[in-house]
Amino acid sequence: MSKVKVAINGYGTIGKRVADAVTVQDDMEIIGIAKTRPNYEAFVAHDKGYDVYTLADKVDAMNKAGIPAAGTVDDMIAKADVVVDCTPGGIGEKNKALYEKAGVKAIWQGGEDHELAGCSFNAEANYTEALGKDFVRVVSCNTTGLCRVIYPLDQEYGVKKVRVTLMRRSADPNDVKNGPINAIVPNPIKLPSHHGPDVKSVLPHINIASTAVKLPTTLMHLHTLNIEMEKECTADDVKALFAKQSRVRMIGQGIGSTAEIMELGKDLGRPRGDMWENCVWEDSVTMYEGELYFFQAIHQESDVIPENVDAIRAMMELETDGAKSIAKTNKAMGL
């Protein structure tokens, strides 16, 4: 069977990781990546063997810098079965007309609104909803992290109510433009934050409200969750349930911070030190007056990557069983 042809439009934090994760799957391949600037990331993409495409007015600049442009973004789209749009939030929306015109399927990221694709995706929670769809949005890193714990709890015990506070990294490690560098910023000040409504775009019946602040750190986000459930359960029951989830990692062994989690990712030999799983502190899982509390850390640069691979498989109907797709993606990535 021929492999599904995948194009990556936007080769930054998310795009470069999706490209590498697709490359290790046996049922899909990268036919090209696109970015606008001929910077070090474009050179590395070219060195890795990816065909580098760019906007029509940037082709000369790319060639002049020594990166042979394989063509324009339109040329790349014409060759693809599915485009994974990883351009900055807001730009992806403008690309929809291009994809429609070319008759190509497209995946957007969490920086775009749910309405753009009409289908918001988390592999564990709603894989089948994306089967055969032309447009899908993989929800944001934080929302992905929330779905991964809320969905199994809901399946097992029925979730009555979720209240979550998100402490967000304010910029990615390579980002020299964003801050703050010495402040804690309620963001947004007007409540709730987008994360609760975003969870509902995947799991509409969940009662959830979220608040969020930005902190001067680049490594990971950290969530404090409080969940009320329909059926009684113990902290040990919840720990056992989380331990069974392939994209949730129970954290202990002296790890007391996001910095040590990132060190673990490097020690495990993960590409770029990525931590694809939610990291739940085992000792934090507590039942108090019948309600569940716990802390989890989310590696914003990488947790959505396996979800993008599963979204491709669902849209292209390469696999109808979500559990099988998740297992296949995980195995190929080494998760």
Ligand SMILES: NC(=O)C1=CN([C@@H]2O[C@H](COP(=O)(O)OP(=O)(O)OC[C@H]3O[C@@H](n4cnc5c(N)ncnc54)[C@H](OP(=O)(O)O)[C@@H]3O)[C@@H](O)[C@H]2O)C=CC1
């Ligand atoms: N970073 C994160 O933590 C997460 C981000 N997301 C979401 O993923 C999406 C991408 O974010 P992220 O990877 O961080 O963004 P980055 O800024 O790291 O990367 C964006 C990429 O898009 C390229 N680009 C910009 N404009 C265009 C264009 N018109 N056509 C083609 N390529 C273009 C940029 O290239 P160049 O620099 O050459 O212009 C760059 O390679 C957003 O929706 C974001 O909300 C989701 C989860 C986590």
Ligand SMILES: O=C(OP(=O)(O)O)[C@H](O)COP(=O)(O)O
């Ligand atoms: O999807 C993310 O976060 P979010 O779930 O808080 O929107 C990524 O960390 C990107 O966030 P940013 O929009 O602050 O760069």
